[in-house]
Amino acid sequence: MAHSIATIAAAIGAPFEGAGDLLVEGAAEPAFATADQLALATNPTYAQGLAQGQARAALLWPGADWRALGLQAAIFAPRGRLAMAGLTRTLDAGPAIAAGIHAMTAVDASAQVGAGAAIGPFVSIGAGAIIGARARIAGHVSIGAGAVIGCDALILEGVKIGARVVIGDRVILQPGCVIGSDGFSFVTPEISGVEEIRTTLGIRSEIRRQEWHRIHSLGAVTLGDDVEVGANTCIDRGTIRSTKIGNRTKIDNLAHIAHNVEVGEDCLICGMVGLAGSARIGNRVVLAGQCGVSDNLTVGDDVIAGAATKIMTSAPAGRVLLGYPALKMDKNIELQKALRRLPRLSLRVGALEQRLGASAPQDEE
Numbered sequence: 001m002a003h004s005i006a007t008i009a010a011a012i013g014a015p016f017e018g019a020g021d022l023l024v025e026g027a028a029e030p031a032f033a034t035a036d037q038l039a040l041a042t043n044p045t046y047a048q049g050l051a052q053g054q055a056r057a058a059l060l061w062p063g064a065d066w067r068a069l070g071l072q073a074a075i076f077a078p079r080g081r082l083a084m085a086g087l088t089r090t091l092d093a094g095p096a097i098a099a100g101i102h103a104m105t106a107v108d109a110s111a112q113v114g115a116g117a118a119i120g121p122f123v124s125i126g127a128g129a130i131i132g133a134r135a136r137i138a139g140h141v142s143i144g145a146g147a148v149i150g151c152d153a154l155i156l157e158g159v160k161i162g163a164r165v166v167i168g169d170r171v172i173l174q175p176g177c178v179i180g181s182d183g184f185s186f187v188t189p190e191i192s193g194v195e196e197i198r199t200t201l202g203i204r205s206e207i208r209r210q211e212w213h214r215i216h217s218l219g220a221v222t223l224g225d226d227v228e229v230g231a232n233t234c235i236d237r238g239t240i241r242s243t244k245i246g247n248r249t250k251i252d253n254l255a256h257i258a259h260n261v262e263v264g265e266d267c268l269i270c271g272m273v274g275l276a277g278s279a280r281i282g283n284r285v286v287l288a289g290q291c292g293v294s295d296n297l298t299v300g301d302d303v304i305a306g307a308a309t310k311i312m313t314s315a316p317a318g319r320v321l322l323g324y325p326a327l328k329m330d331k332n333i334e335l336q337k338a339l340r341r342l343p344r345l346s347l348r349v350g351a352l353e354q355r356l357g358a359s360a361p362q363d364e365e
Contacts, residue, residue, distance in 0.1 A: 001025065001093060005057050005073045008038070012086030017066060018073030022057050027091060030055065038087075042080030059083060095156065097136045114151065132169065144180065150225065162237060164220035168247070171223055174231040179223065183236040183243075183259025183277065185215040215239060217259060224248070224265070230255065246283065264301070282317065 006020035024038045030049030033039040039055035041047060041064075050058060050069050057073040059080075060066060066074035077083030097118040101107060104121040111125045114133035119125075123137055126145035131137070135153040143149065144163035151169045155161070159173045162180020173179065188210050196204055219238025224247035229235070235243060235257040243257060246265035255273045257263065263275070264283035272290045275281065279293045282301035290308040293299060300317030310324040323332040 002036075003090060005038075005075060008087065008090055009075045011090045012075070012077075012083050014075050014077050014083055014086075016073060016075045018057070018071065020073065022073045024057060027059075027087060028053070028055070030058065033058075038075075040084070040087075042077050042083065059087065094154070095136065095138055097138055102139075108145075126163065138175075147180075162220070165237075166220065166222045166242075168223055168225035168227060170226045172228040174229060174233075174253070176232040177229045178234045179229065180221045180237050181234055183215075183217045183239055185217070185239055185259055185277065186212040187215055188212060219243065219260070221245075227251070230271070233257075236261075252289075258295070270307075 002023040002025050004020060005016050005022045005024070009016035023036070025036045027040055028034065028037040030039040030041045030046050031052040033053040033055035035054045035056055037055060039050055039053055039058035041050055041058050042061055044061060047069060056071060058066070058069070058071055059077055060074045061080070062076050062078050064074065064076070097120050099116070099118045101113065101119045102121040102123070105119050105123040107113065107125045108127040108129065110127045111129040111131070113119070113131045114135065116134040117131050119137045120139040122139050123141045125131065125143045126147065128146045129143050130148045132149050132151035132153060134151055135149050135155070137155045138157045140157055141155050141159045143161045144165065146164045147161050148166045149155070150167055150171060153167060153169065153171045155173045157175045159176065160178045161167070165180040167179070192210055193204060193207070217237035217239055219240050219242045221235050221237055221243045223245045226248045227245050228250045230251055230253035232253055233251055233255045235245070236259040237243060238260045241260065243259060244262045246263055246267065248265055249263055249267040249269065251269040252271040254271050255269055257275050258277040260278040261275045261281070263269070263281040264285065266284045267281060268286045270287060270289045273287045274292045276293060276295035278296045280298040281293070282299055282303065284302045285299055286304045288305060288307040288309070291305045291311070293311045297311060298314040299311060300315055300319065302318045303315050304320045305311060305326065306322040306329065308324065309321050309326045311321065312325040315321060315326065320329045321327065322329040327335070
């Protein structure tokens with residue numbers, strides 16, 4: 001679908017100059033842009049690529065001389081990535097899912113499907129489920145009994161939604177994610193080795209046989225409005241109460257949210273993050289890739305944790321964390337610098353011992 005420069009500028013709230021009626025059908029990097037594409041050159045470092053491509057219009061940085069760059073029109077983006085969000089939203093037509101319910105889909109007689117919903121082939125919708133107006137559901141999706149899907153939701157191929165799960169409006173679920181799987185919760189008749197070492201910090205009185213008994217998940221999962229969940233991410237049902245994800249929180253691919261976890265609003269949970277059972281995550285928290293949070297901990301509002309950080313104790317609001325175990329970022333960097341100095345320091349100590357005629361102490365086991 002073609003869009004005019006004026007239309008795109010209005011959609012992203014940015015000024016433009018030149019031929020506002022010029023039509024483009026997509027966007028591209030400057031060096032590879034064709035005549036019917038908008039070149040993305042939001043930084044002067046990309047200007048050289050414009051001469052290599054064929055673009056007639058571009059998304060440029062403020063103050064750029066678009067005429068000198070050989071363009072017929074330009075849109076100016078004070079904040080490039082923010083403009084990219086609006087531009088991609090305008091250009092993205094979304095998946096082609098035909099309106100109505102596909103003939104190869106199974107909808108239980110007691111389920112309710114809202115007006116304007118589009119449901120693809122090989123979808124299964126369980127008893128008592130409610131599908132909101134204008135929801136779009138791609139092929140091979142499974143929706144359990146009693147689940148509620150909000151208005152304008154987009155559920156892509158292969159998503160599995162368990163029984164009683166509640167999903168808010170405008171939620172986006174990427175292919176293969178599982179919302180509402182059983183929680184990983186087991187117990188032994190006697191005190192287990194895991195419970196023992198939690199109190200003794202590794203000392204075990206004896207090693208004995210253990211037999212694990214399942215604790216079933218009677219709760220569900222609740223996703224707030226405008227939540228997004230990445231491909232192959234799993235969110236477990238709560239044991240008694242529901243696992244909850246707050247409004248506008250975004251979760252990347254391959255993350256795992258365990259039973260009873262509560263995540264606040266406007267959080268960013270990146271790829272391969274693991275949140276153990278009953279963890280509490282505040283609002284506006286950012287957990288970078290491969291972060292982990294131990295069970296029953298609280299991470300306060302506005303915490304930011306760098307990649308691969310392992311949070312083993314509760315973190316206060318506003319803390320910036322890094323490392324394993326998690327430390328304040330500046331302290332972690334200080335320790336890493338000290339660690340790199342250890343080999344050199346060891347050589348200096350050895351040299352001093354030789355000069356003083358002292359023998360090196362024996363290493364203790």
